[in-house]
Amino acid sequence: MPTTLVWFRDDLRVADNPALSWAASRGEVTGLLIDDTSGPRPLGRAAAWWRDRSAAELSTKVPLIRKTGDPREIVPRLARELGAEVAWNRRYDAPELDAEVKSATGARTFPGFLLAEPWEINSGAGTPYRVFTPFYKALQQHLIAHPPQPTAAPTLPGGTPLAVPDSPVWANGLAQHNIPGEDAALARFHAFLEGLADGHGYDNNDLRPGATSRLSAHLRFGELSPGYVWAETAAFADEHPAAAPHAWAFLRQVAWREFAWHRFYHLPDLAVHNVRSQFDRFEWAWSGNAAPWKHAQAFADPAMEPDPEAAQHLSQLAQWQRGETGVPLVDAGMRELWETGTMHNRVRMVAGSWLTKNLGIHWRHGEEWFWDTLVDADAASNPFNWQWVAGSGDDAAPYFRVFNPLTQQEKFDPSGAYVSRWAPQALLPGYPEPMVDIKASRKTALLAYDDIKNDK
Ligand SMILES: Cc1cc2nc3c(=O)[nH]c(=O)nc-3n(C[C@H](O)[C@H](O)[C@H](O)COP(=O)(O)OP(=O)(O)OC[C@H]3O[C@@H](n4cnc5c(N)ncnc54)[C@H](O)[C@@H]3O)c2cc1C
Known part of the structure; x- marks a missing residue:
């Protein structure tokens, strides 16, 4: 019976999985999961936590081999060893890598993401x-x-469950909520x-x-x-x-x-470069390589000079990351993120506006933090939405909108239930004041946006 090696990436399912269905219709299926040390941006830690557990479940439904290394080496070698055809569902964040593996293996590729x-x-x-x-x-x-x-799951023999790495202590909340x-x-x-x-x-x-x-x-x-x-x-x-x-x-x-x-x-460089190039002249605070993951250096853009006042901005960035901005809705959102690996869309927008507009910190710092802490972080939605919030993206009109986080709270959390769930202390007397004056920082942001408004 012909064997097919199905390389699973962002398609950890058996139902409506075109590559898997095609493979199962031919004969035997061996699934492959690669911890890619060479290719696209490495998963953030929250997303990696999710992926390990999702893959473990998948491995009970389809025989799955897990490897670490460079897919350009692993996929052709395994295909040779198994005498297998290769198939996968397409992804869009590593086109060159996939093209190389495809030309080495003659892989059949399918839509599905x-x-x-x-x-x-x-x-x-x-x-x-x-x-x-x-x-x-x-x-x-x-x-x-x-x-x-959509197609139903094919009949498959099931596999030996992959081991799930121990959850680190910081991930206790993720396990409770997801x-x-x-x-x-x-x-x-x-x-x-x-x-x-x-x-x-x-x-x-x-x-x-x-x-x-x-x-x-x-x-x-x-x-x-x-x-x-x-x-x-x-x-x-x-x-x-x-x-x-x-x-x-x-x-x-x-x-x-x-x-x-x-x-x-x-x-494809959406996570690194402003979509609207006039924003290259916008004076966001940029502290260079502040990303919390070890591959950050590879992701740094040497053309962007770190801000000389980096230390101050880094400490403000840390306050934002910890949900200690003194702004109840922002703090609640950042703590929801830390606890659950997710955050409500409206609050993502308000927290992003606070970082990029009131604090004047580069959207890339926010994007990097979300990349590491969101379980849903993906290579397109995260930078796309950050640029939308910051105003540097397409369709970001009105790009100069600065959310007032207090008005947003009154409008979208009138009962205070959201803030009291994630940052109850923010509703008690004695909670710190906002780390910067809301009105004054808004005015500064508007002047900066005004400066580049007419630039092309
Ligand atoms: C700064 C910022 C960063 C973000 N980063 C991500 C990210 O990395 N990954 C991600 O999936 N979403 C991201 N979002 C979009 C959005 O916040 C989440 O998709 C949404 O909160 C998920 O909740 P839900 O599944 O209940 O969404 P629902 O409201 O139920 O929407 C259904 C689905 O639509 C998609 N969706 C909804 N809104 C958006 C959007 N604005 N952009 C792209 N897809 C959307 C999601 O897949 C979502 O599950 C970001 C938004 C902002 C403002």
């Missing part, structure tokens, strides 16, 4: 989209012409749809638990295919007219994920 391949959605002029709404319309048209047709893996992903998704059917609604500005899907890390690691999510939710909307507006509001957010990957595909 996105609703449409990033090159399939183009404007009338054949250029990529830079603004979300027209992109979304084009994506919807594409999905009408090519509706996702269940990685395809089974939990499916359960969460169906519970979310049931909630919509019961009238719970979806509102991504509502800070209460359960108001959004909490599917981002499951989608990030491909435990659910976006095609399955789209097809099931669209069918659900047809069957539940009262809940349909909520179901479509949710799918619209899923399309933001597509848009982030569309932009990243066309701007």
Whole structure:
């Protein structure tokens, strides 16, 4: 029987997995997971925590070999040893590496991480989209012409479970708040749809638990295919007219994920360079290599000079990271992140605005911190959203908006439930004042934005 080596990356699932289905239809399947020491940006620690556990579950469903090293060496060697064909589902953050492995092995590659391949959605002029709404319309048209047709999991023999590394102490909260893996992903998704059917609604500005899907890390690691999510939710909307507006509001957010990957595909250095080049002259505080992971040096941009006042900015950055800014909503968000590996989208925006605008610290420092601490951190959504918040990205209008975190708190957490859950001390007398004056720092930020407004 022919054997196929399926290289799993951001597709840790057996259902609706095109490469796996193709392999299973041919004969025997051996799965491969690589801790890549050569290629794209290494996973942050929270995401790596998630991936280890998700892969362990996958390994009970499909025989899975785990290797550490350079895929350019590992994949061809294993394929030779097993006498196997190679297959994988495409990803978009390591195109050169994948091309090399493909040319060495003749691998069959499949879509499956996105609703449409990033090159399939183009404007009338054949250029990529830079603004979300027209992109979304084009994506919807594409999905009408090519509706996702999810497939069931193939019959597989199951495997010996991979060992899961011990959880470090800092990850105790992650374990309490998250269940990685395809089974939990499916359960969460169906519970979310049931909630919509019961009238719970979806509102991504509502800070209460359960108001959004909490599917981002499951989608990030491909435990659910976006095609399955789209097809099931669209069918659900047809069957539940009262809940349909909520179901479509949710799918619209899923399309933001597509848009982030569309932009990243066309701007592969999104995590390092401003999309709008006039922002290269913006005087954000940049402390050089402050990234908390050991490969940070490789990710540093030598063209960016560290700020001479780096020490002060580093201490402000540390206050922000620890949730000790004196701004209740920002502190609650940063502590939610530390405790759970995730943060509500609205609060991500407010915390990001505080860092980049009121503190004037480079968005890359925020992006690096989120990269290391978010379980859903991905190579496109994270830098894309940071640049959106900072104003340096596409479709970031109004780029000069500076959120007032107190007004945001009044508007989106009127009962104080969110802040009292994550930073209860912030509601007690004696909590420190904001680390910088909110009004004065806003004014300084607006002047700086004004300076570059007319630059091209
Ligand atoms: C500064 C900043 C950094 C971010 N970094 C990431 C990241 O690294 N990875 C990530 O998945 N999301 C990121 N987001 C987007 C968003 O905050 C999360 O996707 C969302 O909070 C996840 O919660 P949910 O699954 O309940 O989302 P829901 O509201 O239920 O949305 C459904 C799905 O749509 C996708 N989605 C929603 N909003 C966005 C968005 N703005 N951009 C891209 N995809 C979106 C996610 O896959 C999400 O699971 C970031 C946002 C900001 C402001």
